[in-house]
Amino acid sequence: MRILELEIQNVRGIRSLRLSPNGQNFAIWGPNGSGKSAVVDAIDFLLTGRISRLTGKGTGGITLKRYGPHIDYSPEEAYVYARVEMPGIDQPVELRRCIAEPDNLQCDEAIKPVLAPILEVAKRGQHVLSRREILRYIAAESSSRAQEIQELLNISDIETIRKSFVRVCTAADREVEAQNKIVETAKGAVNATVQSDLFDESLTLGIINRNREILGGKPFYSLKTAELKNGITLPKSASGEQSINVTVLERDIQNLTKLISDEHKSSVSAFDGKLRLLLKTIRSDPKLLRALSRLQLLQLGISLMDETGVCPLCETDWPPGKLLTQLNDRLSAAEVALENQNKIEGVSRFLKGYAETSIASLDKIIASLQSAVLNDYLPHLEAWRNELLEFTVAISDPLNKYPASQYSESQVAILFSPSGIGELLENVLSKLKAKYPETSPELTAWTTLTRLEENLKGLEVAMDAHSAALTFQSRAHALMQSFLASRDQVLGKLYDAISTRFSELYKALHGPDEEGFIADIQPDGAGLAFEVDFYGRGKHPPLALHSEGHQDSMGVCLYLALSERLTQGLINITILDDVIMSVDASHRRKVCSILSKYFPDKQFLITTHDKTWSNQLKSEGVIRSSGMIEFYNWNIETGPHVNYEVDIWDRIGKYLEANDVPSAAALLRRGLEEFFAYVCDTLEADVRYQLDGSNDLGDFLPAAMGKYRSLLKKAKKSAQSWTDTKLFEQLNEIDSTVSPIYARTYAEQWAVNANVHFNNWATFSREDFTPVVEAFQDLQSLFICQNCGTIFRIAKQGTTPVSVRCNCGSVNWNLVTKAT
């Protein structure tokens, strides 16, 4: 798609504007705030129904309908119209979109199917490069570079989605951890019922079968929790018995009595002593303590790391993978600390297990006492239970919480065997036995099976939840891994394709200096590894060794390669909104040459606030005079004033027709000054240097004319030496026209005859000035290729001028004389 005509009414800073690019490149230049970017916004709006600048980060509350129209106009009065050329359609197509109806692109219904894929690509926005900080993705760290490029590719959502998936994985990991704990607690309840320190399926199955046998049931060969009482019933003789089964409860009391037995006391004391010694050893060795503290920090850090490489604690940006490698290295170095940590965990696990089993039994006893209304014993037992609970919290994090002040060795011994607890438990048992006479073995078996059924159901529920958590965890990690693999595959393919094109453009930009240049662009986790060859000395990040100018030009080449790949030949228009400014002046001409040579099918809209660059675009033939538009004196009522730089000679002619010689003279002088300044640059003419840069036409014109004559002479000599008769004749013919044209301008006489100096032009009559204009028009044509319209320039090999050329190659004067 190419724009032939564009009309903007009341959009952003534009009041009313009509442009006629005719499918050619065009440039808008003017100072900052002159309304250039409003043209970009208008084209953006026409193609997509939105204005990109009004969307994205930091634009909350800025709506298209409110801020899209010119401030004094309504959405209904704000529209963009264009006549465009489209692939496959012979006649120009008219498009119109109004801000009041941004989703409605008004056009001929018949062309909508052809238009659809173009609009689809336009919606992705890759045809507009409006970021002024394009180079951020050249010089940036790989993670932020990836972000920049992803924004350019309209895939910045990748990072948002990846972060969302990381959160899902973290939630799944936490859930598995929580469910693990619940399973352990459920196993503890089973252990209390079967009076075992460890969960043992065969032991539990044995107890179930023993109880089933008492009730006349067949044995089970595996644990089937729902069917513990299948095939058995409570004998009628036992069915009227009391609700509290003292025989079963006695086992809980036995669990506690076992805990306070001498054997357990010495076991608790031994584990506690060992734990204290380990903790004391670590705490008395600052290095070990630091290593252990760091170990925990390292483990925490590693668990929180995601693949962006950003430090999860201080959010410092690290290259992806680097921080993780460093943390893992340190983790290996902290092996001694890790060994100590494992010992601490092992010992504390035993103490915690004792406490949890005791709590499970205490819960049953307390519930029975409440049911039997034997409240006298409750305060002691409840207090003990709560102390044991507190202890489990402290022992879960021994390095930081154990032994706190309330846990001296003697206090821990008391905690696991409180004074008088044996006697109290005996009293509880005797009271319960008195209140609830001994139950039959059948009822005890029934009650045991009932309790085990409850325990095992609890365990089953916990294990189901654990299994579900594991499934959730597997799915979360599979989703994450699949997404990352897909991202790397899709982007890897894209980056491969653009690497080659990017290298080609960059080499063209920098010429022989960078002939062996190779770029390597690869996805690197969440980042983007970008390394480029440095004069055959290996690949390095652009920021490391290349100059700023080189980095800048890399930015432009990378964008052009990306843009070409992504617009897929459907949208020819590429908008460069003040982006080339970051390329140093010496390479801008090469940028022009790249735009013309490598992208002949593109229609570039280039905005700039730099007049030098706009003139370079013109002198290098990227933009023709008619495509150069100047914006100036913007004000809120009128928008920008526009200067359509039509052919200078037409405008001078119009002034003369109106007998306005002073205006014609001023325009001629300004136009010539600008033109010959470029000629001096492209032909490397010697110009008197002035520190304040106040060179005028009197400096440029004679220098350019003199250089032209000397180059022509050299070219003729060369043609003669190579016996290139045809070229020699062409040059001879040119030479024969030069002297008369020079003579008509009187330029060579300015130094000796002030009366013909350009300072006097304004006083001329129209009749006197017309021949002057014609003479300079002919003079200017000597320096311009009649085919491509570019100004002649010197081509060099190294520092040696070898020819005079234009962009299209029609002009090619060899300056090298054949060696004799």
Added chain:
Amino acid sequence: MTDQGTIEEPLMDQILSRTIELLKSTNLFDENLVESLQRLAEEGKLSSHEDIITILKQGQGNIS
């Protein structure tokens, strides 16, 4: 343009389609789950981790 003359899928769509294909090749996601994820992607809600968690917990324990 592709060789067939059609426009390429947007990159983001390509990545998500490929992700879905990879998920289908595992035994962790049944059709319903895949459809739910696809719908979430189409609605542009993959940035909502709560929605994803809800979907991933669907039919837990019934891995096909």
